[in-house]
Structure formats: C-alpha cells, structure tokens
Amino acid sequence: MSHDSLIMTITAAFGLAMVMGYLASKIKLPPLVGYLIAGIIIGPHTGGITADLDMATQLSGVGVMLLLFGVGLHFSLDDLLSVKRIAVPGAFAQTATATVLSMSVALYWGWSVGAALIFGLSLSVASTVVLMRALDARGLLETINGRIAVGWLIVEDLITVLMLVVLPAFAGFLGGTAENVVPSGNLWGALGATFLKVTAFVVLMLVVGRRVFPRLLWLVAKTGSRELFSLCVVAAAIGVAYGSAKLFDVSYGLGAFFAGTMMRESEFSHRAADESLPLRDAFSVLFFVSVGMLFDPMVLIHDPWKVLTVVAIVMFGKTIAAISIVLLFRYPLNTALTVGASLAQIGEFSFILAGMGVSLHLLDNESQSLILAGAIITIALNSFAFAAIEPVQVWIRSRSELARKLEMRDDPLAQLPMSTDEALLTGQVVLVGYGRVGKRIAESLNERGIPYVVAEQNRGTVEALRAHEIPAVSGDATDPAVLIQAHIHRAGMLVIATPDSFAARKMVETARQLNPNIEVVVRTHSDEEAELLAREKIGKVFMGENELARGMTSHILSRMRVAKKQGQGVD
Numbered sequence: 001m002s003h004d005s006l007i008m009t010i011t012a013a014f015g016l017a018m019v020m021g022y023l024a025s026k027i028k029l030p031p032l033v034g035y036l037i038a039g040i041i042i043g044p045h046t047g048g049i050t051a052d053l054d055m056a057t058q059l060s061g062v063g064v065m066l067l068l069f070g071v072g073l074h075f076s077l078d079d080l081l082s083v084k085r086i087a088v089p090g091a092f093a094q095t096a097t098a099t100v101l102s103m104s105v106a107l108y109w110g111w112s113v114g115a116a117l118i119f120g121l122s123l124s125v126a127s128t129v130v131l132m133r134a135l136d137a138r139g140l141l142e143t144i145n146g147r148i149a150v151g152w153l154i155v156e157d158l159i160t161v162l163m164l165v166v167l168p169a170f171a172g173f174l175g176g177t178a179e180n181v182v183p184s185g186n187l188w189g190a191l192g193a194t195f196l197k198v199t200a201f202v203v204l205m206l207v208v209g210r211r212v213f214p215r216l217l218w219l220v221a222k223t224g225s226r227e228l229f230s231l232c233v234v235a236a237a238i239g240v241a242y243g244s245a246k247l248f249d250v251s252y253g254l255g256a257f258f259a260g261t262m263m264r265e266s267e268f269s270h271r272a273a274d275e276s277l278p279l280r281d282a283f284s285v286l287f288f289v290s291v292g293m294l295f296d297p298m299v300l301i302h303d304p305w306k307v308l309t310v311v312a313i314v315m316f317g318k319t320i321a322a323i324s325i326v327l328l329f330r331y332p333l334n335t336a337l338t339v340g341a342s343l344a345q346i347g348e349f350s351f352i353l354a355g356m357g358v359s360l361h362l363l364d365n366e367s368q369s370l371i372l373a374g375a376i377i378t379i380a381l382n383s384f385a386f387a388a389i390e391p392v393q394v395w396i397r398s399r400s401e402l403a404r405k406l407e408m409r410d411d412p413l414a415q416l417p418m419s420t421d422e423a424l425l426t427g428q429v430v431l432v433g434y435g436r437v438g439k440r441i442a443e444s445l446n447e448r449g450i451p452y453v454v455a456e457q458n459r460g461t462v463e464a465l466r467a468h469e470i471p472a473v474s475g476d477a478t479d480p481a482v483l484i485q486a487h488i489h490r491a492g493m494l495v496i497a498t499p500d501s502f503a504a505r506k507m508v509e510t511a512r513q514l515n516p517n518i519e520v521v522v523r524t525h526s527d528e529e530a531e532l533l534a535r536e537k538i539g540k541v542f543m544g545e546n547e548l549a550r551g552m553t554s555h556i557l558s559r560m561r562v563a564k565k566q567g568q569g570v571d
Contacts, residue, residue, distance in 0.1 A: 009055045012042050013289040014282075021285075030130060032347070033380045035285050036372075039292020046297065062238065063287030065256040066280040067348060069237040071128060071157060072260020073273045083144075085460045087151030090325045094152075094343065095159055097321040098124035102313055109306070114174030115367060118167075118357035122371045123313055125160045127347020128153050129284070130379055134342070134386055139525075143500060144435075144457040145335050149342040152322075160349045161257060164356060165198055171360040201248040202258070209240075209262040217268045229268075230275040236263065237276070291351045295372040296365065303370065310374035315344045315381065332457055332476035337393055341385040345378040346371075416453070416485055420471050424451040427492040432477045432507060434461050437523060438497035442470075453486040478506040480514075489514040494539075495521045501529045508538050 016038040024034030040046060099120035106116035131153050140146040213236060220232040237259050244255030263272050300307055319340040326336035354371045357363030416425075429445060429452040431438055438454070445452050454472040456462050465472035475482035477496075488494065494511045496504045504522050511518050520539025524530050533541045 006055055010059070010286075013038065013059075013286055016042060017285050017289050028383065029380050030133065030383065032127075032130060032288055033376060035288035036292040036295070036376050036379075039289040040295050040297060041292075042289070043293030043295065045295065059283065060287040060290035061252060063283035063285075063290075064348075064352060065238055065241040065252050066234075066276070066283050067129070067256075067287060069241075069256040069260040070273070070276070070280050071154075072257040072262075073264055073269060073276075083148045083151040083458065083460070086148055086326065086329050086331060088155055090322070090329065090339075091152045091155035091159065093325050094318065094322050095124045095156060098313070098318045101317050101321075105309060105313065111367070112174075112362070114171070114360075114362035115357070115364075117174065118353060118363050119367065119371065121160070121163055122350040122353045122357075123310065123346055123374065124318070125156045125349045125353070126153055126318075126343045126345055127349070127375075127379065128157060130345050130347050130382060131342050134382060138386060139500065140338065143498060144433075145338040148326075148331075148335060148458075149339050152339060153342070157349065160353065164352065167356060168360065171362060174362055197248045201244055201255075205258040205262055209258065213259070213262040214267070217263065217272060221268050221271070226275070229271070230279075233263070233272045233276045234279055287348065287351075291372060292376075294355075294365075294368065295376070296369040299366060299369040299373055303366075306370055307373045307377070310370055311377050311381075314346055314374055314378045315385065319344045319385070329459070330474075331459065332479065333393055333396060334389070334476045334478070335457055337389045341382070341389055344385040345382040346375045347379060350375055416471055416473060416487075417466070424471060425453070425487040426490045428452050428487070428490075429493045429495055430455060430483065430486045430488050430491045430511075432456075432494070432496045433498035434458070434465070434472075435497065438495075441495060441497060453491075455482050455486050476503075478503050478510075480510045483507065483510050483514070488518070491515060491518060493519045493521065497523055499523055499525050501526075501533060504533070505536075505538065 017035045020034035020038040020041075021031035022034070024037070025031050099117075102120035102123040103116040106119045107113070111119065128150075131149060135146045135149065140149075216232065216236065217229075220229050223229075237256050240259035241252040241255035244258070245252050263269055322343045323336040323340040326339050327333070350371055354363060354368045358365065358368050429450060431442060431445075431452050432455045434442065434454050434456045438456075442452065442454065452471075454462070454465055454470065455477045456465075456472060456474065457476055459474050462472045462474040473482055473485045475485075477483055477486075488511050491511075494507065496507055498504070501522070501524050504524075508520050508522070511520065522533055522539050522541050524533060524541060524543050527543065530541045530543045530546075533539075
C-alpha cells in the first residue's frame, strides 16, 4: 500500500463518480448508476485507474453506517403504523415469495442451500435510497401510495437487518467456512447468545439512548456552533455503530440505525438530518463506488442468461407478487402498480447481504457479481417502471371486465353502507384525502354540522371513519366509480385535500360531468401548478406557503394595530 493510497482512492472515486453521475442524470438515469459504473472503471477487474479496493471497502463501511443512520433518522413509527395493515403483511409475504422464487432458481443452477438463501434474500429487498428519490422526483412521497411504498420498504429493511444479525450464527449450518463461522453443532447456543446480545443492545438503546441522545443534541445546540453540532451527530452515529459491534457483536449498520432512531426523538432531529446530509451523501457515493469495484463485468459475457434471469426475477417476479398482494388486500390498482414499481429494483442492502455472504464463504465472487449486475441494471430501468404506471393503468381500465376484477368493486369498503342517512348525501362536501390537511378540514366540518363524505385510499382510515359513523369510501378518486359512490352528483362541493394536481384534474373532470354546478376546492404545493390550475378554472386553489404567509401576516398586522392603539410595543 503506497503512502498516498487513501488520497488517490478518494480522488479517483469522487472525481469519476461526479463525471459518471452527471452523465447518467443527463440521459435520465439515476446518478447511482453512474457511481456504480465509476467503481467498475476504477476497479481491479477492468484494469483501469488503480485504486485501493481494501481502502475503498473500509471507507464504504463508513458509508453503510451513515446510510443506515439516515434511514433511522427518517424512520417514523407513526408513518409505519398508519399503513401497517398493508405494509407489514405485504412486506413479509413479498419477501418470502421473492426469496423462495430466487432460491428455487439458484438450486436449479446447482448452488448450495446457503448460497441460494443469500441470493434469494439479496433479490428480495429493494433500495430505500432509489425508492425515496424516485417518489420525491414524482411528487409521490407524501401521498398514500408513497407512504405505503415507504412503509413496505421500511419493513423490508427491518427484516434484512434481522437477517444480518442471525446469518452469522446460521452460517456454519449452511456450509460457511469462514473463521468467524459458528460450527453447526453449536447453532442454537450461538443463536441464543446472539439474540441475548441484540436484546441487551436494543434495551440499552431504548432505555438509555432515548434519554441520552436528545439531551446530548440539546446541550451541543446550546453552544450555537454549527460545526460542533455536525461533529456531534456524526460522532454519535459512527461511535454507536463501532461500539455496538465491539460490545454486542451486532453489525455496524444496526448500531447506526438505532442511533438514528434515538436521535429522531430529539426536537433537533430535522437539523441533525440536514447537518449530516452532505457527509452521508459523500460516503454513500463511496459505498456505491466500492460496490462497483467489486463487480466483474465478464459475468455479462460468461453468464448473460443468468443475468437476464436475475433481472426478470427482480423486475417481473417481485413486481407481480407485490401487485397481487396489494390487490388481494383490496387496495386500488393505482396503489398496486405504484408499490410494484417501487420494488422493481435492488440496491444497498442487497450489496451488504452479498458482501456478508462472501465473507462467510457462503457465496463466491462470481455469484456476487451476478447480484451486482442485477442491481445495476434494475436501478437503471426502475424509472421506466414508474413511467409505465399510467399507461398500464389506462390499458387495464380500458378493458372494463378485467378492470372490475382487478379493482374488486365488490369490496364493501368501496361502497357506502346501505344504512347511510340520505339526508347526509344531498348538498354534502365530498372530501378527497384524509391526511393531515383533510383531517383538519373534516374536524371543522364536524364542528359546524356540515355533512361530508370522505374518499380515501387507505383502507385502515376508511374502517376507522366508519367505526365513528362517518360516511367514507375506499378507493382512488380518479376512478369515477369512487366519486359516484360518494354521491358526487348530489354534492355541493368537492374538496381535494391531496397535493397531486394531475389526479385533481381527473377528479374535477369526472365531478363536473356528473354535477356541472359543483364547486371545487383544490390544494397544491407549487406556484406554477397553482397558476396553471387557476388558468384552467379548476376551482379555488390553495397553496400551503401562501396560506401560511397570509395567516402569519394577519396575526402580525392585528398585533401591531393593537400595539399602536395602546402606544406601546408588542408583548
């Protein structure tokens, strides 16, 4: 190792990653693809720029810590609980289905059971990083479909974290030969010891960490030093990750994840996320570059059919399984297609699982390259999966008989109960969306005794509303059948409390065909969208920032008028 190998490795990784990431974005591919390709170029398999693979691997370990620390910072138990009825069983069922399918293929190829298991788990878990960026780019992150997809991925991540904990204990039983593998005869003892250590770690984090981390952030924030605050966040993430690995034998990633979840309890959690973001992004790039360095492009020549099989399992097998599961839970077709597209890729956890498989001698380097090839290709193609949602939905719905079967219009939650008071279905408000905005609107309507019907995609929310005797319909309101069930033809007003302006146009079009005189209220996040909707005379348009500014301005002016009359300053 030369004296400047660290500088050379970082320079080559960052420099080429920037160039390849830029080129990838110019051709409408995720920058992640560029980072992976940069790693391939400077890796040992291509004979290109020489970089220190061992050094890059250690740096990528920091990237894994910060990556999972970021996942922990954004992990919201409340968000997960809001979609738990679909996300939790759906994620378990889809993970099991994808793992069994992949294992069956690997066993057919003649792989060992241990290699097949690692292979199956690697193909079953999608990339949270790719998903979050894809949803955010399409404005879907705050929608019910986005929350379901993110909740689903969070459950998948938790399953994978559990696998990372137990796999070393099972490695000897599965045929692993690494030095740290427990002999198969001591399996249950080792597994019990592992769970005891993990339990001790989790209890320590929940009991001590929940009190210590928020207090620590508060004390450092009081100094007013931005650099000290950033240093505190990063030191806590890496320190807990390293300490947990040494004291409790858990992975660096699990320690960093729990450090993030504990810091989320602090009022400074958003600032912690913002301050650590540049460093997390930088080391995440190193992580993906180092993964690319491990990839042997010759697998594309030697095993092209195996590579295509991996891509097919991820993009079609997993997707079809996810769509079927969502439809079985009687969610709308749009939700099913969005979740399916979200899972049509594999990423960072797949790399971590494959790397663990190699270190435990359960997986060889050729098999790891096969997984990496599948990841690179599916990440590159994932944007096309999202782009296909709308055309596929239109195609299916244009064939009414098939659409009826897929949408399951016999679903009791998709129809108002026969016992609904007819007096509540004339001149009522049809409220689309029962999120934070919709819930507040509904509370105001309740206080004033104004009747309303809620149209909401979250089945759990609809069930809860009906339990409180509030008329509610489950489904996607862009589907005319949902608005018909909400008795839009007799409604006095349509209030669209979801921020999707494209969907809002379709809802308004349907509403005005059935009720030409209906009044419409629409919500949006963008000035440009607000102007466009106003020009199209969609209805009364509200934008969050404008309303917040109006409310604050009104308060300021009223307080200043009072102060002026009193001839003194504001209290």
